[in-house]
Amino acid sequence: MPAPTYVTLLGFSVMRTVEALVTHLRESQVQHFLPRLVPIEHGRCTLYREDAGYESLNFDAPGSRHRLIMKAGNWRYLRDF
Numbered sequence: 001m002p003a004p005t006y007v008t009l010l011g012f013s014v015m016r017t018v019e020a021l022v023t024h025l026r027e028s029q030v031q032h033f034l035p036r037l038v039p040i041e042h043g044r045c046t047l048y049r050e051d052a053g054y055e056s057l058n059f060d061a062p063g064s065r066h067r068l069i070m071k072a073g074n075w076r077y078l079r080d081f
Contacts, residue, residue, distance in 0.1 A: 003046040003068045004033035010077055035068075043071035050081040 008031070015021040035046035038059050045067050047054045052063025064081035 003035050003070065006075065007033060007048075007068055007077055040069070040071075043069065045069045050079075 011031075012021055012024075015024060033048055035048055036054060036057060038045045038047055038053070038057050040059055045059055047057070047059075048066040048068075050064055050066035051061075052065070053059055053061035054066075065078040066081055067078050069076045069078070
């Protein structure tokens, strides 16, 4: 599954009903994800615009995190901006 699709569906997973999802979609702005792929040990990571390492492609850059870490059998989404 493409990383932006995974992140979008993860956000939808908190909706408890179809009605809640429809309301959310009607009232929310469309999110645009422009990931930048970075190879990491044992996997890869997509960095998103709000991530401190986005421009430099530096996975270890200090600062805010907006990324999806993808390792075999373990995907972890971080968003702390």
